[in-house]
Amino acid sequence: GNSVTQMEGPVTLSEEAFLTINCTYTATGYPSLFWYVQYPGEGLQLLLKATKADDKGSNKGFEATYRKETTSFHLEKGSVQVSDSAVYFCAPLKAAGNKLTFGGGTRVLVKP
Amino acid sequence: ETGVTQSPTHLIKTRGQQVTLRCSSQSGHNTVSWYQQALGQGPQFIFQYYREEENGRGNFPPRFSGLQFPNYSSELNVNALELDDSALYLCASSLEPSEGQYFGPGTRLTVT
Numbered sequence: 001g002n003s004v005t006q007m008e009g010p011v012t013l014s015e016e017a018f019l020t021i022n023c024t025y026t027a028t029g030y031p032s033l034f035w036y037v038q039y040p041g042e043g044l045q046l047l048l049k050a051t052k053a054d055d056k057g058s059n060k061g062f063e064a065t066y067r068k069e070t071t072s073f074h075l076e077k078g079s080v081q082v083s084d085s086a087v088y089f090c091a092p093l094k095a096a097g098n099k100l101t102f103g104g105g106t107r108v109l110v111k112p
Numbered sequence: 113e114t115g116v117t118q119s120p121t122h123l124i125k126t127r128g129q130q131v132t133l134r135c136s137s138q139s140g141h142n143t144v145s146w147y148q149q150a151l152g153q154g155p156q157f158i159f160q161y162y163r164e165e166e167n168g169r170g171n172f173p174p175r176f177s178g179l180q181f182p183n184y185s186s187e188l189n190v191n192a193l194e195l196d197d198s199a200l201y202l203c204a205s206s207l208e209p210s211e212g213q214y215f216g217p218g219t220r221l222t223v224t
Contacts, residue, residue, distance in 0.1 A: 004154075032209065032210045032212075034212050036215075042217060042218075043116075043202055043215040043216050043217040043218045044155070044202065044204075044215040045215070046212045046213070046214060046215075049210075049211075049212050051210045089154055089155075093209060093210070093212075098143060098145070098160060098162075098167070098168070098206065098209040098213075099145070099157050099160065099168055099170070100145070100147075100155075100157065100204075100213060101157070102147075102154030102155045102156070103154050104153060104154050105153075105154050
């Protein structure tokens with residue numbers, strides 16, 4: 001089955017700093033890959049996705065590139081804001097069964 | 113377009129009781145998945161329904177059961193509640209797997 005390894009948090013940054021959250025996965029075949037974000041007290045929001053190798057997903061200034069050769073899908077943002085403080089989850093989609101596999105998440109705290 | 117909604121928002125139950133959680137999928141989405149998210153952890157897949165049939169199940173005991181209705185809304189039932197069932201229960205709907213799953217705000221269940 002699929003599994004996900006994310007860097008452990010919390011990651012504490014100053015506003016306008018560069019953010020990278022590493023994600024590697026193991027999976028059968030080539031799953032679609034997703035990043036979700038969870039703000040305090042809320043459900044998960046789809047942040048971005050990539051469905052095949054070398055695809056780049058982007059949204060709200062965040063980017064991630066599907067790297068088949070390293071089975072990675074690292075999330076980046078060039079200049080974070082306080083409002084980006086949240087928990088970020090990387091999740092491959094198991095093609096058979098349409099099931100998302102989540103890692104433990106990475107908590108990001110951006111200070112003014 | 114209405115997003116995924118869940119009810120109730122919060123619920124407190126006693127060990128041994130039964131609970132029913134409800135989810136309305138996003139308009140047009142025929143697939144509903146349920147996840148359990150313990151505090152500080154990533155969501156864990158419980159099961160999925162596609163057009164009223166169970167379409168995959170995670171590592172949860174049979175006392176976790178569900179239904180999907182013709183309008184694609186869904187219920188999660190948990191019998192014989194245990195203290196470890198205390199968690200945020202998330203419902204997600206989808207249409208095309210590669211487009212991702214869209215989550216509701218969750219139901220916070222506390223078992224005492």
